[in-house]
Amino acid sequence: MHKKCVLVTGGEGFIGKYTVQELLNNNFDVIIADRKKEFQNTKAKYYRLDVATDELSKVFENNKIDFIIHLAALPSVSESIRKPLQDCHDNYQATVNVCSYARKYNVKKIIFSSTAAVYANPEYLPVDEKHPTSFLSPYAITKNASENFIKYCGINYIIFRYANVYGKGQDATGEAGVVAKFFELMSDNLPLKIHGTGNQYRDFINVKDVAKVNVLGLLTNTNNEIINVSTNTKTTINELFEILKQELGYTQPPEYTNPRIGDIEKSVLDNNKLIKMLGYTPQIDIKNGIKEMVKSKIKA
Numbered sequence: 124m125h126k127k128c129v130l131v132t133g134g135e136g137f138i139g140k141y142t143v144q145e146l147l148n149n150n151f152d153v154i155i156a157d158r159k160k161e162f163q164n165t166k167a168k169y170y171r172l173d174v175a176t177d178e179l180s181k182v183f184e185n186n187k188i189d190f191i192i193h194l195a196a197l198p199s200v201s202e203s204i205r206k207p208l209q210d211c212h213d214n215y216q217a218t219v220n221v222c223s224y225a226r227k228y229n230v231k232k233i234i235f236s237s238t239a240a241v242y243a244n245p246e247y248l249p250v251d252e253k254h255p256t257s258f259l260s261p262y263a264i265t266k267n268a269s270e271n272f273i274k275y276c277g278i279n280y281i282i283f284r285y286a287n288v289y290g291k292g293q294d295a296t297g298e299a300g301v302v303a304k305f306f307e308l309m310s311d312n313l314p315l316k317i318h319g320t321g322n323q324y325r326d327f328i329n330v331k332d333v334a335k336v337n338v339l340g341l342l343t344n345t346n347n348e349i350i351n352v353s354t355n356t357k358t359t360i361n362e363l364f365e366i367l368k369q370e371l372g373y374t375q376p377p378e379y380t381n382p383r384i385g386d387i388e389k390s391v392l393d394n395n396k397l398i399k400m401l402g403y404t405p406q407i408d409i410k411n412g413i414k415e416m417v418k419s420k421i422k423a
């Protein structure tokens with residue numbers, strides 16, 4: 124039977140690499156469009172380009188794309204505050220462009236990687252998908268606008284709103300996720316800062332679970348839904364620090380500093396819709412996820 128072909132935008136990124144591997148495991152043909160220089164997966168076809176521009180046309184002219192998993196983005200709250208135009212380009216303009224080509228070339232379905240940031244500081248917890256959207260940063264604004272464009276443009280879609288994604292391979296430099304940043308510093312027993320009291324909490328979801336969900340999004344008959352991708356479990360930053368401290372044998376006390384602008388105080392996402400509609404319950408809790416990261420660091 125003809126293999127289905129999936130375009131993964133941002134396929135060279137952190138979540139992208141796991142998603143590409145999961146697609147290959149499920150016997151899809153995979154095309155990556157990313158502007159990063161490196162390219163590691165020899166089983167996928169690679170286009171180095173900016174997906175927010177007409178460079179993207181060659182991907183559609185030269186291939187029959189059945190599905191798209193759209194992950195390319197500037198995935199950083201603080202960078203979006205510093206560089207709102209770049210945020211607009213990489214998040215909103217890229218989405219409009221990808222959707223426009225998807226419509227022109229009759230793509231069957233698009234999976235979009237949205238974020239818990241669109242709930243801003245939640246009015247109730249855990250946050251379900253009916254919770255009103257709001258914003259604390261340009262990142263949340265452009266993700267929300269992208270969601271609306273996808274709904275508007277008439278292609279079948281699933282919008283996944285990921286909680287805080289973590290796992291091996293996440294970039295620890297610049298505006299990294301808190302797990303990657305703490306993991307790197309604490310592995311080398313270096314001093315570490317916690318913004319605010321450390322009692323703010325998050326819902327950490329392992330990247331392997333996210334990759335599985337992205338692919339399930341294509342395999343399911345469910346269409347045109349917004350679905351949280353989360354563990355429905357809260358972990359404070361102080362608890363995260365303690366887990367890492369224990370696993371890595373870290374010996375220093377953290378330094379508490381001012382809270383960061385645009386950061387959400389409390390976030391836990393209800394994942395009942397994910398379990399019900401996709402039949403998937405995330406498998407890896409934060410403790411085991413971190414244990415696995417430590418194990419693979421020792422092996423490396």
Ligand SMILES: NC(=O)c1ccc[n+]([C@@H]2O[C@H](COP(=O)([O-])OP(=O)(O)OC[C@H]3O[C@@H](n4cnc5c(N)ncnc54)[C@H](O)[C@@H]3O)[C@@H](O)[C@H]2O)c1
Nearest residue numbers: 133135136137138157158173174195196198236238285288
């Ligand atoms: N990591 C998280 O915790 C998290 C949480 C919620 C949502 N998300 C979303 O998931 C997606 C993937 O995130 P990630 O953590 O893997 O980020 P990442 O930065 O590791 O990967 C993003 C990739 O997109 C590429 N890219 C960005 N703009 C591009 C453009 N205009 N043209 C071509 N390539 C471009 C980058 O080169 C990079 O390889 C993003 O849409 C992000 O907003 C991530």
